[in-house]
Amino acid sequence: MNLNYFELFELKPAFDIDLAALENNYRKIQSESHPDRFVTATSAEKLASMQTATLANEAYQTLKKPTNRAKYLLELQGINALVDNNTNMPADFLMQQMEWREAVEGNATNLSGMHRLLRDIKHEAATLQETLADELDTKKAWQAAAETLRKLQFMDKLREEIARKLAILED
Numbered sequence: 001m002n003l004n005y006f007e008l009f010e011l012k013p014a015f016d017i018d019l020a021a022l023e024n025n026y027r028k029i030q031s032e033s034h035p036d037r038f039v040t041a042t043s044a045e046k047l048a049s050m051q052t053a054t055l056a057n058e059a060y061q062t063l064k065k066p067t068n069r070a071k072y073l074l075e076l077q078g079i080n081a082l083v084d085n086n087t088n089m090p091a092d093f094l095m096q097q098m099e100w101r102e103a104v105e106g107n108a109t110n111l112s113g114m115h116r117l118l119r120d121i122k123h124e125a126a127t128l129q130e131t132l133a134d135e136l137d138t139k140k141a142w143q144a145a146a147e148t149l150r151k152l153q154f155m156d157k158l159r160e161e162i163a164r165k166l167a168i169l170e171d
Helices: 019-032 043-064 066-076 091-106 111-138 142-170
Strands: none
Touching: 019 043, 043 066, 066 111, 066 142, 091 111, 091 142, 111 142
C-alpha cells in the first residue's frame, strides 16, 4: 500500500483539514480491517488487514495533531523541519521563549498564574497554526513553514510542561 496518509483517508493534502472527515474515515478503515472480520481468512489476508490497521493508526496519529501534520506535509516536500541540528530561531522568538520559561518558574506554585500562562500560550499556538495553514496551504512557503513549525513544536513542549506542573498543583 503506497498511499500517503492523506490519500489513505481520502483527504486533500493540506494543513487545514476536516478533522471530522479524518475521524470518520479512520473509524471506517479500522472497522474494515478489524481482526474479527478475518477470523477465517488466509494468513496473507490477516497480515494485510493488520498492516492496514497499523498504517491507519500511524496515519491518524500523524494527521490529527497540527504539529505532526505540518511536519508530515513538509516531509512530503522533502523537508525535515525538526532535525536536531536545525534550531535556528529568530531573536524575538528566543526572547519570548526566555520570558515564558521565566514565567513558568515564577508561577511554579501559583495555580491561577499557570492557568493564565497556559491560556496565553494556547492563544499564541493557535495564531501559529493559522500562519502554518497560510504558509503550507496557500503560499506553499515551505521554508517559512518549517520555521513556524519549529516555533509551534517548542510551544507544544512548553504547554505539556505547564500541564504537568498544573496537574501537580491541582493534586
